[in-house]
Amino acid sequence: MATDTLDNRTGTGGAQGLRRLLLDNGALSALVVLVAALALLSGDFLTTQNLLNVGVQAAVTAILAFGVTFVIVSAGIDLSVGSVAALSATVLAWSATSEGVPVWLAALLAVATGLACGLVNGVLVSYGKLPPFIATLAMLSVGRGLSLVISQGSPIAFPASVSHLGDTLGGRLPVPVLVMIGAGLLTALILSRTYLGRSMYAIGGNEEAARLSGLRVKRQKLAIYALSGLFAAVAGIVLASRLSSAQPQAAQGYELDAIAAVVIGGASLSGGVGKASGTLIGALILAVLRNGLNLLSVSAFWQQVVIGVVIALAVLLDTLRRKSDVTPGATGGAAGAGAGRKGPGARKLAVAAVCLAAVIGAGYLLNPGSSGSAKPKLGMSLSTLNNPFFVQMKAGAQAEAKAEGIDLTVTDAQNDASQQANQIQNFTGSGMKSIIVNPVDSDAVGPAVRGANKADIPVIAADRGVNKAETATLVASDNAAGGRLAARTLAEKLGGKGRIVVLQGTAGTSVSRERGAGFTEGLRAYPGIEVVASQPADFDRTKGLDVMTNLLQSHPDVTGVFAENDEMALGAVKALGGRAGSAVAVVGFDGTPDGVKAVAAGTLYASVAQQPKELGRIAVRNAVLATQGKKPDSAVKVPVKVVTRENAAAFS
Numbered sequence: 001m002a003t004d005t006l007d008n009r010t011g012t013g014g015a016q017g018l019r020r021l022l023l024d025n026g027a028l029s030a031l032v033v034l035v036a037a038l039a040l041l042s043g044d045f046l047t048t049q050n051l052l053n054v055g056v057q058a059a060v061t062a063i064l065a066f067g068v069t070f071v072i073v074s075a076g077i078d079l080s081v082g083s084v085a086a087l088s089a090t091v092l093a094w095s096a097t098s099e100g101v102p103v104w105l106a107a108l109l110a111v112a113t114g115l116a117c118g119l120v121n122g123v124l125v126s127y128g129k130l131p132p133f134i135a136t137l138a139m140l141s142v143g144r145g146l147s148l149v150i151s152q153g154s155p156i157a158f159p160a161s162v163s164h165l166g167d168t169l170g171g172r173l174p175v176p177v178l179v180m181i182g183a184g185l186l187t188a189l190i191l192s193r194t195y196l197g198r199s200m201y202a203i204g205g206n207e208e209a210a211r212l213s214g215l216r217v218k219r220q221k222l223a224i225y226a227l228s229g230l231f232a233a234v235a236g237i238v239l240a241s242r243l244s245s246a247q248p249q250a251a252q253g254y255e256l257d258a259i260a261a262v263v264i265g266g267a268s269l270s271g272g273v274g275k276a277s278g279t280l281i282g283a284l285i286l287a288v289l290r291n292g293l294n295l296l297s298v299s300a301f302w303q304q305v306v307i308g309v310v311i312a313l314a315v316l317l318d319t320l321r322r323k324s325d326v327t328p329g330a331t332g333g334a335a336g337a338g339a340g341r342k343g344p345g346a347r348k349l350a351v352a353a354v355c356l357a358a359v360i361g362a363g364y365l366l367n368p369g370s371s372g373s374a375k376p377k378l379g380m381s382l383s384t385l386n387n388p389f390f391v392q393m394k395a396g397a398q399a400e401a402k403a404e405g406i407d408l409t410v411t412d413a414q415n416d417a418s419q420q421a422n423q424i425q426n427f428t429g430s431g432m433k434s435i436i437v438n439p440v441d442s443d444a445v446g447p448a449v450r451g452a453n454k455a456d457i458p459v460i461a462a463d464r465g466v467n468k469a470e471t472a473t474l475v476a477s478d479n480a481a482g483g484r485l486a487a488r489t490l491a492e493k494l495g496g497k498g499r500i501v502v503l504q505g506t507a508g509t510s511v512s513r514e515r516g517a518g519f520t521e522g523l524r525a526y527p528g529i530e531v532v533a534s535q536p537a538d539f540d541r542t543k544g545l546d547v548m549t550n551l552l553q554s555h556p557d558v559t560g561v562f563a564e565n566d567e568m569a570l571g572a573v574k575a576l577g578g579r580a581g582s583a584v585a586v587v588g589f590d591g592t593p594d595g596v597k598a599v600a601a602g603t604l605y606a607s608v609a610q611q612p613k614e615l616g617r618i619a620v621r622n623a624v625l626a627t628q629g630k631k632p633d634s635a636v637k638v639p640v641k642v643v644t645r646e647n648a649a650a651f652s
Contacts, residue, residue, distance in 0.1 A: 435457055
């Protein structure tokens with residue numbers, strides 16, 4: 001009987017080993033299911049180039065997450081890693097270019113910046129007794145602010161010698177993937193083979209017990225947060241290398257992705273549990289999801305829903321797996337325990353896997369005109385869909401694509417230059433005939449567009465140009481000309497005299513720089529007008545309301561407002577109340593439906609209209625010409641017009 005049992009185990013050892021591997025690693029099971037589902041749904045997913053794209057897109061999140069793993073294992077949290085990454089990259093670019101510091105020394109300064117930020121977090125947590133959430137939240141704000149101060153809100157070109165970190169070795173193997181693997185091995189080594197790593201688990205398991213056992217907990221926490229800052233600095237350098245520029249607003253929200261990757265990988269926010277391999281798998285799950293949903297042409301809005309649900313299910317799967325491990329068998333002993341795990345545990349694993357596959361399938365069905373379509377495929381990456389202007393651009397593009405019989409995939413970069421680079425990479429690897437890009441930043445999008453150039457895919461730039469790469473055409477309104485037109489309109493309304501406030505868009509974006517520069521240039525012809533305040537409100541109506549409310553406290557006598565888009569202008573109108581349109585003239589930009597309504601009502605004096613629907617239509621029209629081998633004009637200008645109360649009906 002013993003021999004039979006041994007033979008049975010030997011014959012089925014491979015299958016049992018695989019089952020145990022998947023059952024003991026919920027995140028790995030989720031990743032396998034996702035890859036299998038996406039491979040079935042998209043013929044482009046399992047190509048070598050696309051898998052390399054997934055690795056590159058996971059790299060920055062994974063490196064950040066490795067640093068966060070140390071903190072979470074020790075029962076802490078670090079919300080500052082995204083800001084520290086941006087600050088470190090900005091320090092490198094600024095010191096190497098503006099200050100003439102040797103590149104090797106600038107790189108050391110960047111790494112030292114990350115270490116310093118981590119040490120400050122550690123001091124605040126260990127000696128200042130601040131909760132980790134509060135201490136790192138403060139560093140999140142400080143790091144981002146310093147990045148904007150150093151860069152003056154504008155991207156800084158990255159040194160060419162460091163930009164090679166974003167390239168490939170031998171034309172195939174991406175350097176970011178190699179850095180990610182190196183960071184993962186270092187993390188695994190620290191956690192499993194060093195005194196500091198063992199201390200992390202001890203502190204996370206029971207900090208008081210660790211202290212009573214002789215561990216110098218405060219010093220260990222300093223080292224833990226310093227490591228997190230170091231990994232954040234490396235991630236920032238890799239990210240900036242991919243974009244060939246240090247973006248002061250880079251890596252926004254990446255701290256949440258990093259924490260999600262660690263938790264998906266099996267770590268506990270209560271501390272004491274976590275490993276490098278799990279964190280890597282968690283980062284890959286997030287990258288695979290975003291990549292696959294792009295390939296399947298899932299709506300940008302539904303992508304956020306699908307990603308959130310799958311993350312929750314992935315963590316639920318791991319939780320169920322842990323519970324199944326302690327499910328008592330029908331009888332005692334090894335056989336009973338094994339039966340307990342095999343029964344409900346395996347069933348729960350299967351149910352969770354089916355749920356994951358169902359979510360991906362549902363996401364695919366939400367946009368069926370994707371992978372198997374015989375229509376020519378175009379990709380369109382918009383800087384954001386959280387703005388009526390770009391929503392209208394999308395609507396115009398989709399209407400033209402429908403009329404032309406084109407399968408158009410529209411993605412939302414969420415004002416993240418790195419995410420936009422990922423989207424263009426995905427388009428390039430999925431057989432798109434042409435790509436339309438509305439850049440978050442004209443410099444940062446360059447490397448990704450150069451990849452499309454190498455693949456002989458024509459690229460159409462919409463609303464904003466692309467620097468250091470080839471585009472078939474630029475379809476745009478002239479933002480600088482629109483700024484000058486806004487200055488003249490406001491100045492003439494004020495009779496050439498007055499005190500005005502300027503509400504700026506998102507710091508560091510090219511559209512904000514161009515509109516602001518045009519307005520400043522146009523205002524030089526009116527020396528009687530004084531700009532008493534100029535503050536960013538991030539193209540957001542709520543922030544426009546808050547910023548304008550604050551500015552009115554110190555400048556109650558303003559007579560005019562220029563906002564770099566209609567959303568901020570409408571926020572300013574709300575803050576001004578009854579003074580808007582009577583005592584204070586407000587001029588916006590974009591000519592959105594809400595903006596035009598406010599102009600017609602008299603609360604908004606004017607808006608510089610860019611006709612975004614027409615811009616989207618023309619962009620698709622030129623993309624179709626490019627796919628047919630025809631050469632469109634190098635630049636197509638969509639005229640801007642001033643909307644006033646007299647002509648508002650024509651823009652409704």
